Amino acid sequence: MQIYESTFVIEGKVPETEIDKYVEKFTAVIKGSGGEVLLTDKLGKRTLAYQVGKSKDGFYVYMEIKLGTDMVKELERNYKNTENVIRFLTVAKVEHKPAKKKRKPKVVAAPAAHVSRSAPAASAPSAAPSVPAAPAAPAAPAVQPKEEPKA
Secondary structure, three states, X not given: OEEEEEEEEEEOOOOHHHHHHHHHHHHHHHHHOOOEEEEEEEEEEEEEEEEEOOEEXXXXXXXXXXXXXXXXXXXXXXXXXXXXXXXXXXXXXXXXXXXXXXXXXXXOOOOOOOOOOOOOOOOOOOOOOOOOOOOOOOOOOOOOOOOOOOO
C-alpha cells in the first residue's frame, strides 16, 4: 500500500453542513476498499482560477490516504460520479530527502622540485610577438578662425 494525496473540489453553492457528508462518503469508500485515511483537511471555500461549469467558487478538501494502487481508480470513479464534485486530483506522495553534498577531494600540494643554484637554468630567449600596429586615426581638420569682414 502506498500513501496518496487526494484533493477534491465541491461546488460553492453546496452548504458547508453538507461538506461533512461528502467527506464521510469518500472516507467510507477508502475504508471499504481496504485503505485508511491518515489526514483530512478542509481548506475552505475559495474562488476558482477559472469558471468550471457554472461555478465560480468551490470548497476544497485535502486528504492523505493509504491505498493499494488499484483502489485509486475506484476512489476517482466515485469522485466522478458524485454530482457536486467539480474537480479532483490524486497523486502519489513523494518524500523528498535532502541531497547529500559531495565532498571534494583534498588537494595536497606536491613537494617543490629541487632547484640547483650553481648552474644557471637554460631558457629560450624571450621574444615579444610582433603585432602589427593599428592604423592611426585620421587627424581632425584644423579649424580656421573666421575673419571678420572689413567695414
